[in-house]
Amino acid sequence: MIRSRIAGCGSYLPERIVTNHELTQKIETTDEWIVQRTGIRQRHIAAEGELTSDLATHAAKKALEHARIEASALDAIIVATTTPDLTFPATATRVQANLGMTKGFAFDVQAVCSGFVYALTLADNFIRLNQAKNVMVIGAETFSRIIDWSDRTTSVLFGDGAGAIILQQSEGHGDKGDRGILSTHLHADGHHFNTLCTSGGPSSNRQVGTIQMQGQEVFKHAVRRLAEVVDEALAANHVAPHELDWLAPHQANKRIIDSLAEKLSMPPEKVIVTIDQHGNTSAASIPLALCQGVKDGRIQPGQLILIDAMGGGFTWGSALIRW
Ligand code: UT7
8 A cells, every 4th residue: 555654854943032021021911821821932933034935945955854855856845834925826836946846746735724734635645646756745834924913812822933744655554553644634614714814815805914813712613623533533543542652733722732632641741742932833833843753852763643733714634644
């Protein structure tokens, strides 16, 4: 059976760090409130003129180095982002040019915070259909550009960053012992379109808009939907929660992560948490968490990892991966 194996990963965070303390000087908030309600202590913010494609390119180059392959070996680049450089063309095409590629295909995926799981699913399907052998999947965001910095209910939550992984075609037996993507599970329910959205868009008002979120409503759905979709991934692979080596969830709120870990009876030391350092980086948060786990030696080849995300739309999804 054809499998998509992880050949390498790379990440990039902008240099500038904004602490909770710095935010307390601009808006009416406190470090205690932000830490207690979200788990966030700081976030990275892109420099003036630093674009989503720049963040994505840095992460992509590191992933190529890690996988020890040249950009010319890639058949496709998929960038999951809600904050593209321009309305069009796709940010992925700019990353492709930045990497010096002259072949292959490139496009963006828009599923907000679930974007990486959606992009990973597409990449896995291209590989399993034998339409590509090496695919770069990137989650890259400059959410700082669509934040209303005077709105304390959203401005404390988000950060900028990028993470990239390379999927490579390989062979497996078709069971849960295989290395690579074992299964992916995607969902959407557009009835919640307005619960987490921006106040603008090209066809609505020709604006980019800023983030509007009914936080409690999103929180409630996230806890329920994520529990459902991780169960779906475990059941599809006949895997019990205790067999998992790592949970590498989307990093929106530490309380959401804790509730999911508790449901799976996973001890905190088996959960990769970066929200304290990165805030919510939307589509970049899962690849950033995976790269962090690889960099510090926690994630090892052959280990079983569950990823999950939920975001605007609503969209949500999960994937089970043997690294
Ligand atoms: O990645 C995409 C998915 N996104 C998510 O999953 C986010 C889900 N939602 C959440 O994480 C949480 O709902 C938030 C972190 C956004 C908010 O936490 P909460 O515990 O739901 O707070 P709340 O909205 O119920 O607000 C509680 C209080 C309110 O004051 P009153 O009305 O009780 O007086 C807010 O005005 O906290 C106030 N508040 C703040 N206080 C200090 C809201 N933001 C702040 C702030 N600093 N930054």
